[in-house]
Amino acid sequence: MKNILRLTLLAALVLSFAHVNAAETLNGAGATFPYPVYSAWAYDYNKITGVQINYQSIGSGGGVRQITERTIDFGASDDPSKPEQVQKDKLLQFPAVIGGVVPVVNLENTHPGQLKLDPESLCSIFLGEIKYWDDEKIKKMNPQSKLTHSEVTVVYRSDGSGTTAIFTNYLSAVCPAWKEKIGAGKAVKFPTGIGGKGNEGVANYVKRTANSIGYVEFAYAKQNKLTFTQLKNSAGNFVVPGFESFEDAAESGDFDPKKDFYLWLTNAPGKESWPIAGATFILLAKEKTDANKSVVKFFDWAFKNGDNKAKELVYVPLPKSLKDKVRAYWKEKGIF
Amino acid sequence: MRKNPADIIFSATTAIASLSVAVFVIGILYVLIMESSPAIGRFGIKFLISTDWDPVKESFGALTNIYGTIITTFLSLLIAIPVSIGIAIFVTEISPNFLKAPIGAAIELLAAIPSIIYGMWGLFTLSPIMSRHVEPFLKKITAGIPIVSILFQGTPMGIDILTASVILSIMIIPFTASISRDSFNLTPPIIKESAYAIGATKWEVVKNIVIPYSKIGVFGGIVLSLGRAIGETMAVAFVLGNNHRIATSLFDAAATITVTLANEFAEADNDIYLSSLFYLALVLFVMSFITLAVAKYFLIRAERKYSR
Numbered sequence: 001m002k003n004i005l006r007l008t009l010l011a012a013l014v015l016s017f018a019h020v021n022a023a024e025t026l027n028g029a030g031a032t033f034p035y036p037v038y039s040a041w042a043y044d045y046n047k048i049t050g051v052q053i054n055y056q057s058i059g060s061g062g063g064v065r066q067i068t069e070r071t072i073d074f075g076a077s078d079d080p081s082k083p084e085q086v087q088k089d090k091l092l093q094f095p096a097v098i099g100g101v102v103p104v105v106n107l108e109n110t111h112p113g114q115l116k117l118d119p120e121s122l123c124s125i126f127l128g129e130i131k132y133w134d135d136e137k138i139k140k141m142n143p144q145s146k147l148t149h150s151e152v153t154v155v156y157r158s159d160g161s162g163t164t165a166i167f168t169n170y171l172s173a174v175c176p177a178w179k180e181k182i183g184a185g186k187a188v189k190f191p192t193g194i195g196g197k198g199n200e201g202v203a204n205y206v207k208r209t210a211n212s213i214g215y216v217e218f219a220y221a222k223q224n225k226l227t228f229t230q231l232k233n234s235a236g237n238f239v240v241p242g243f244e245s246f247e248d249a250a251e252s253g254d255f256d257p258k259k260d261f262y263l264w265l266t267n268a269p270g271k272e273s274w275p276i277a278g279a280t281f282i283l284l285a286k287e288k289t290d291a292n293k294s295v296v297k298f299f300d301w302a303f304k305n306g307d308n309k310a311k312e313l314v315y316v317p318l319p320k321s322l323k324d325k326v327r328a329y330w331k332e333k334g335i336f
Numbered sequence: 337m338r339k340n341p342a343d344i345i346f347s348a349t350t351a352i353a354s355l356s357v358a359v360f361v362i363g364i365l366y367v368l369i370m371e372s373s374p375a376i377g378r379f380g381i382k383f384l385i386s387t388d389w390d391p392v393k394e395s396f397g398a399l400t401n402i403y404g405t406i407i408t409t410f411l412s413l414l415i416a417i418p419v420s421i422g423i424a425i426f427v428t429e430i431s432p433n434f435l436k437a438p439i440g441a442a443i444e445l446l447a448a449i450p451s452i453i454y455g456m457w458g459l460f461t462l463s464p465i466m467s468r469h470v471e472p473f474l475k476k477i478t479a480g481i482p483i484v485s486i487l488f489q490g491t492p493m494g495i496d497i498l499t500a501s502v503i504l505s506i507m508i509i510p511f512t513a514s515i516s517r518d519s520f521n522l523t524p525p526i527i528k529e530s531a532y533a534i535g536a537t538k539w540e541v542v543k544n545i546v547i548p549y550s551k552i553g554v555f556g557g558i559v560l561s562l563g564r565a566i567g568e569t570m571a572v573a574f575v576l577g578n579n580h581r582i583a584t585s586l587f588d589a590a591a592t593i594t595v596t597l598a599n600e601f602a603e604a605d606n607d608i609y610l611s612s613l614f615y616l617a618l619v620l621f622v623m624s625f626i627t628l629a630v631a632k633y634f635l636i637r638a639e640r641k642y643s644r
Contacts, residue, residue: 059602151491158578158591160391160603183392186603194495194589195578197599201459208464209493 026294029056030063030076032198033162033217034097034280037315038076041302044309053298060162061186067091067283073291075283078162079169079186083259090286092333093260094326095279096299098250098316100218101166102241102276104226106206107133109146111227113240116141118232119267119275123175125213126154127182128192133211155205155214158195160187166278167215170266174234174275215276218246219314233275234267245274246316255279255322257329279318284335292335300327300336365621372615374608383615389580389591391600396612398619400580404590405623407583408497408572409565412504417558420509424516424554425542440517447510454571458503463575466502467494471587474498489585493577498586500576504568508561515557519550519638552638559631566624569594593620 028038035057042053058066060077067075068089076096086093103122105115117125121137124130130137134147157164165186172179182188196202199220206214206226218241221228230238239245252270255261265277282299284292303326307317318326330336369376375383379396386397427439471492478488523546531541547554577589578599593616604610 061603061605064605153491153493158595159599160605185392186605187391187600189388189390189392189580193579194493195591196495197573197578201574204459205493205495208467209495 024294025052025054026074026291026298027054027056027072028063028074028076028282028295029058029066029072030283031060031078031162031280032057033078033099034076034315036219037097037306037310037313040309040313041298041306044305045298045301049301051294051298059160060165061160064283067285070285070288073284073288074295076280077283078278078280079165080262080264080279080281081260081283083262086260086262086283091260092284092286092292092329092335093262093281094299094329095255095261095318095322096282096302097310098246098265098277098279098318100241100246100249100274100277100316101163101170101215102218102221102228102274103213103215103231104203104206104221104228105213106208106210106227108148108210112221112225113228113230115145115227115229116232116238117229119171119174122231123171123178125152126156126171126190126192127177128154150211153209153212154190154193155202155209155212156190156193156195157187157198157202157215159197161198162186162278162280163199163215163217164188166264166266166276169264169278170276173264173267222314231275233273234269235271235273237271239272239274241274243311243316245272246277247319249273249275249277250279250316250322251319253279255325257325257332261326261329277316286333289335292333296330296335300330303327368614368618368621372611372618375611375615378608379612379615383612384619387580387582389596391604391609394606394608396609396615398593398616400582401591401593401596401616402619402623403582404497404576405566405592405594405620407590408501408504408576408592409562411497411501411586412508412565413558413562415502415505416509416512416561419505420512420557421516421554423509423513424520425546427513427517428520429538429542429546440514443510443513446506447514451507451568452570454503454507455574458499458571459574462503463494463499465494466499467492471496471498475587486584487586490587492587495575495577495589496585496587497576497583497590500572500590501586503571503575504565507568507571508565511561511564512554512557515560516550516554519553519557520546522553523549550638552634556631556635556638559627559634563624563627563631566620566627567594569598573598593617593623 035055038055042055046052060079063075063077064081066072081093103117107115118141121130131152132149133152134149139147165184168184168188172184194205196205199216202214202216203220203224203226206212207224228241230240232238248270249265249268252268252273253263253265255263265279267275268277284295303323310317327336383396383398385399387399388395388397389400423443427436431439471494475488475492478485527545528541531545572592573595576591576595578591578595579589580591583590597613597617601613604613
């Protein structure tokens with residue numbers, strides 16, 4: 001018995017030393033949206049290189065604050081920091097992966113990708129101006145759908161989130177009334193509806209509430225088999241959300257390394273672009289060259305080997321052209 | 337008397353341990369005031385009466401949150417008090433002995449369930465039941481009655497003040513019930529037996545002897561559960577709908593102070609937003625402090641009465 005105890009202690013000791021010696025550890029924190037893909041990449045990367053990457057999904061705001069205070073090696077944020085801000089806080093910023101936000105509805109006899117909406121009607125619904133589903137504006141776009149005179153219930157995110165930031169940024173871009181009355185941000189004052197906590201909260205409310213409409217990350221809509229809608233993009237085409245339309249949005253987006261890639265992918269000009277897409281960003285502390293080199297090495301590895309993993313988890317990898325731009329940006333900053 | 341050095345060290349350690357509690361309380365209050373000072377400076381006392389909560393326009397007011405906190409707490413007490421007192425009467429006066437222990441254990445288990453579990457259960461189980469059965473029923477029977485029907489207006493979605501209050505009441509029943517039970521047990525048996533001896537029924541004994549004798553203790557228990565209901569976060573966050581509006585119907589979504597803090601703290605990215613959240617926390621601190629002070633006052637009075 002005693003021997004077993006000694007052996008365990010010894011093993012624990014050896015293991016703890018091994019842990020300390022096990023190469024380097026990189027600490028990151030921020031956005032919740034890319035958390036599944038970052039942790040999947042980190043897991044694979046750790047198996048190959050032994051580098052441990054701890055990513056804590058504390059929210060975009062927290063990620064920006066922590067990297068600004070230099071308590072972590074990299075921060076992650078769904079809402080890009082403006083170039084002036086990046087300069088001021090002595091940071092570096094680049095996109096890592098792309099996702100899309102989709103409107104989801106709970107309507108009888110409607111299958112995913114069937115209902116068509118244009119920016120004006122989507123905006124009016126979320127402003128509370130369209131109160132019933134058989135509104136003329138919606139009916140006109142959907143002659144074959146049987147829309148009944150039932151009251152619309154709007155579901156929004158109650159917690160501050162990048163998802164809301166992307167969605168409200170889109171509404172502000174396409175709808176002057178929204179821009180003037182509500183504005184864009186991670187948390188805004190929604191004029192109507194009920195608030196669910198997290199993507200899963202919104203997904204759950206929409207699933208359960210008849211005649212409701214909400215917005216979630218595409219991955220959640222997929223996993224929960226929610227009825228997403230089509231949207232009319234800025235080229236005037238109705239598009240279905242999916243890898244192709246997200247990728248098209250990413251490719252048509254003009255990411256500028258000189259502006260630290262500051263760009264909202266919403267209302268992208270491409271013909272087949274999904275209008276509510278967004279990149280999620282990584283922030284680095286400019287002066288921490290060594291740590292930055294390790295972080296960049298990880299993302300370079302992920303750009304090369306992580307595309308399938310990302311797609312499996314319903315994220316859209318950056319298009320090749322954008323990856324090259326990001327690598328050039330790293331080189332220019334002397335961290336690659 | 338000469339003191340043993342070990343004794344001095346022992347006394348000093350315990351004194352430091354208890355003093356640290358006071359230091360923590362003052363420290364927390366200090367941080368809350370410091371962090372909220374920008375918001376106090378900008379919104380002042382108007383913060384307490386403004387219903388605006390608009391992070392984009394950076395205009396903040398606490399009234400919708402205070403209102404949500406008070407209304408859910410009030411409703412949950414309305415449901416919990418009669419049930420708890422019923423439980424306490426049954427356990428102390430009516431129940432056969434072999435049932436007392438299991439019921440007591442069940443109540444204590446209810447108190448041990450983490451609030452996040454109440455939240456999940458509320459969202460996935462209680463809320464559909466409320467929206468499909470309970471709320472349509474309430475709407476039907478109150479339809480046409482003036483004033484009362486206002487309380488049951490709107491689409492019953494199960495994500496509302498009523499569901500949140502029901503969850504809260506289930507959470508505070510153990511507190512109220514066990515304190516009431518303990519208070520009831522303090523009634524001197526000789527008085528009860530005398531009452532039975534002159535032919536009083538169980539109902540008369542409870543109504544005229546047990547309850548008057550222990551009402552102050554029961555009241556203290558109620559205020560303690562009030563404190564718990566005010567501070568409860570996770571259970572409510574899932575089923576309240578988190579809407580910054582003054583709701584008039586029980587089927588409306590609302591927000592409480594704690595829920596707003598939990599929801600918005602992580603993503604509050606500008607200074608005045610963060611500071612307003614701290615201000616909100618300060619308001620909650622003061623509210624809880626007052627509640628507990630009142631509870632303490634009544635409990636002390638009750639103890640004095642019994643010891644006399």
